[in-house]
Amino acid sequence: MSKNKVKKRSGASVKKISLLARIAITLGKLTIALIFALGIYSIYLDAKIRQTFEGQRWHVPVQVYGQLQILQLGERANLEEIAESLIINGYKKVRYVTRAGQFALFKKRLAIFQRPFDFSDGVSHAQQLSIEVVSDIVVALSVDKQAVAQLTLEPQLLARLVPDNKEDRVLVSLEELPSQLIDTLLLIEDRDFYHHHGVSPVGIFRALINNIRAGRTVQGGSTLTQQLAKNMFLSRERTLSRKIKEALMALILEYRYSKDQLLEAYINEVYLGQNYANGVYGFGLAAQFYFGKSINQLSNAQMALLIAQVKGPSYYDPWRHPERAIERRDLVLRLMFEQHLLSLADFEQAAESTLSIRSHRRLAKKNYPAYLQLVNAELNQHLSSFTQKSGIKVFTGFSHRSQQLLEQSVTEQLPRLERQYKQSGLEVAMVVTDIASGEIRALVGGRESGYAGFNRAVNAKRHIGSLIKPAIYAAALERFQEYNFATILDDKAITLKSGSGKKWQPKNYDGKYRGQVSLIEGLVYSLNIPTINLGMSLGLDNVADTIKALGFQHKLQMRPSVLLGAINMSPLEVNQLYLPIAGKGYAKKSHTITKILSAKNETLWQQQQLSEQRLSTNTAYLLDYALAQVTERGTAKSLTWRLNNHKVAGKTGTSNALRDSWFVGYDNSHLVTTWLGKDNNAPTGLTGSSGALTLFANFMKKQGVVNKVTEKPEGIVITLFEQQTGNAVTEECANTMIYPAVRAGIITSKQCLQEKVDQRSWFEKVFGE
Known part of the structure; x- marks a missing residue:
């Protein structure tokens, strides 16, 4: 061979080796770069996993409960x-x-x-x-x-307020789960869970063989850790890149956390169904969703059906596809039997059982939207929106019995009133509050039960009519040196002028004038003219101070018409105004929420039982006495027969042209505020006594009246007053009335307009008493 040929071959070999070397070097560099990039990406994934897994893993619904009895x-x-x-x-x-x-x-x-x-x-x-x-x-x-x-x-679970992501779940710990459910889950989804490191080639191969034998997919190849990574961090797209990311995350999860931590996370994360717009996540909620039971109350067949849902909640939906659901459930039961998790007798019993799912698909429908609106509003005042998504429990003062009876009263009475008074379109709002605690027990925001629209109890601002009068009379009774029940008030035609010169000529409801009446008669019979005279003599600013002291928080533009209720309030605000009156002068802010607990059972917020004295003890007693007289002989006297002579107190209210019908009443336990009207502000044909009072009476009769019991304060004395002058007098005077009064304000007169004439015979004088 010539030297030239040898040189050419050796040169080609060198070039070939050089090319391979360059390729190898390039591949090496690419490998190093890939490893480096993978390392950086893994660090990023690790940070993402830790942030989620060690922080607030899930947005868990707010669980709202009723009264803790x-x-x-x-x-x-x-x-x-x-x-x-x-x-x-x-x-x-x-x-x-x-x-x-x-x-x-x-x-x-x-x-x-x-x-x-x-x-x-x-x-x-x-x-x-x-x-x-x-x-x-x-x-x-x-x-x-x-x-x-x-x-x-x-307590009763009222609702689950689902967060914005529409994921609904009930968190459970491993200790709460039946061992049978855990063993079966691992058997079906990942029997090597406690032996692999996140990715299991053996599991993939076993799933492939089992699926070939069965002729269909009966087992998945992904580990529980991979499924957890997919559910918690990734989308459901089926791409190679997502699968690689899933495997990397599974390895990181296995490195960072224990098997028990991962299993508990999976049990709470796995998607198991759809409750209309809200996804059902985790076995805790799924047990309630499918069977209406807690997780530890499930039978073998029910546990098998839940685990069957892991493969495809939509495909195996027991409501829509019961045959598919039974087939998949029975397959799980057979595997349980084959792996000795069930005895033959238990297997046969479970396989022969029906699905035993709930009859209705909807879970925890919000039956009390008006009440829950108020709960939501208060919740936003107490906690941030982020904290609200951490699985908190909210306890309220809600009484299902009171709510049910309230709704029954509305359903029964409104149609009757419309027929009797030839009306249509009547609407209603009612609020029931516990006097001692201020807790709102029940609330109706309209005639349609369960309607989540306009909440009239909270948002309807209407003229309150004569409901304002107790505040005016309270302002007078606080000035006990000047006023008492016997104080004489004029009841004659009057004309008042506004700043612009416009005349106002108010009248009593019946159009009559009585010349003069006592202060208590003005309130008991809800007389307009005496009330205006009293308010003007007190001064509008002093009346405004009392209205605010009772709990009205908005700005008041005082003018004479306010004395007859030309002021807008919602039923909830009226309810707050009367709480100090019903509460012996003391009041707590009316509220729905009593306590908020974290997912770890720590108290995040609690209602403080603080009472503020808004009226003096003496004034509160006298006002309560007068409002009891209203129900016995005044504008609400029909309550004597409607409630079978049970002892209650209250006040009627009617706005101009009979547009609004009000009644606020209370017994020894509950304060009830009732409004009737029309959304278009048209006349109703109803006064406070013919309309709202009837709903109050119907509700109280159903719930049961706790008779009012009021102890007379030491500062109050039973006093004899002369009717015509209003003076405190002795027993020698004629034409007298007995009223309670503040001891410190009583100056007894020894003079009478007319002395009492002893009309007994001489025999009675000698031998009688």
Whole structure:
């Protein structure tokens, strides 16, 4: 071979080696760059994972609960009412209680197997309660057969306020889950979960073989950790890049967190169905969504159906596709049996059972939108929107029984009033408040129950008519040196002029003038002219101060017409105005929310039980006395027969042209504000006594009146007054009336217009008394 040929071959070899070297170097550099980029990207993913996983992982709905009913020895209680509340709360009535969620009602005793519930003082497990009542008084209480002085009943879940992302879930811990459910989940979805490091080639191969054998997809190749990464951080697109990202995240998750942490996260994250616009996430909520049960109450068949949903909640939807759901459930049950998680008897029983899902798909429909609007408004005042998405529990003063009776009264009375007075389009708003605490027990914002539109109880600002009068008379009674119940007020035609010279000639409702009346008669019979004279003599500014002291927070432009209620208030504001009157001069701010707990059961906010004295004790007693007279002989006297002579107090209110019908009434426990009117402000044909009062009476009759009991303060004395002069006099005077009055303001006159004539015979004088 010639030297030239050798040189050419050796040169070609060198060039070839040089090219391979360059390729190798380039590949090496690319590999290093790729590893570097992958490292940087992994650091980014790690930070993203840690931020989510170690912070607020999920936006969890606000859980709104009703009143926490606490029973104590010696207090009043009605077993049938408690039983009714239990049924509303999803408890089942049985002859003998054997499991959580059941109760048995006997003649004098109520046995309850209470479900687990996280009360503010820690986790409460399922426990057996016993309540014994004699003559409506609690005489014995026990928890798990141990006598106690008080016990707390599980509150009703009113609503779940779902966050903006429309994800709804109930967080559960591994300790709360049945071991059967965990074992079955791992069997179906990832049996090597506790042995791999996030990605399992063995699992992928096993799933492939099982799917080939079955002739269809019965097992997935992704680990639970990969599914968790996909559900928590990634979209559902099926691309290679997403799959690589999913694997990287799974490896990072396995490196950062324990298996138990990952499993618990998966159980709360997995998508398991669709409740209309809201997604159902996690096994905790899925148990309630499909079966109306807590997770630890599920049967084997129900657990199998839940796990079957992991593969495809839409495809295996038991409401839409029951055959598919049963087929998939039975496959899960068979695998459970084959892996010895079920006995043959349990397997056969489960496989033969029906789906036993809830009859209605909708979960936790908001049945009380008007009340919940108020809860939402208060919640926004107390907590940030971010904190509201952290699984908080909100406890309110809501009473389902009061709400139900309120709605029944509206449903019964409005059509009757429309027929009787030939009206149409009547609307209503009612507010029921606990006087002692200020908690709003029930609220109606319109005649249509469950309507989430305009809330008239909160947003309808209407003329309040004569409801303003107690504030004017309170301003007078606070000045006890000048005014008392016997003070004489003029009831004659008057003409007032505005600053522009416009004349105003107010009249009494009946168009009559009585010449003179006592101060108490002016209030009891709601007379306009005496009230105007009293207000003008007090001074409009002094009246405004009393209105504000009672709780009205807006700016007041005082003019004489305000004395007859030419002032706009919502029913909720009126309710607040009357709370100090019903509360013996003391008032708390009316509210729905009593306490807010975090997901960890920590108190985030609690209503402070602070009372402010708005009226003196003496004035509060006198005003309460007068309003009781209103219901006995005044404008609301029909309540004597409507309520069977039970003791209540209250005030009617009617605006010009009968556009607004009002009544505010109270017994010893509850204050009820009622408004009737039309949205277009047209006349209703109803006064306060013919309209709103009838709804109040209907509601109180259903709920049961707690008779008013008022103790006379030491500063009040029962005093004899001369009717014509209003002077405090002795028993020698004729034409007198007896009224309570402030002791310090009484100066007894020894002179009378007319002395009492002794009309007894001489025999009676000698031998009689």
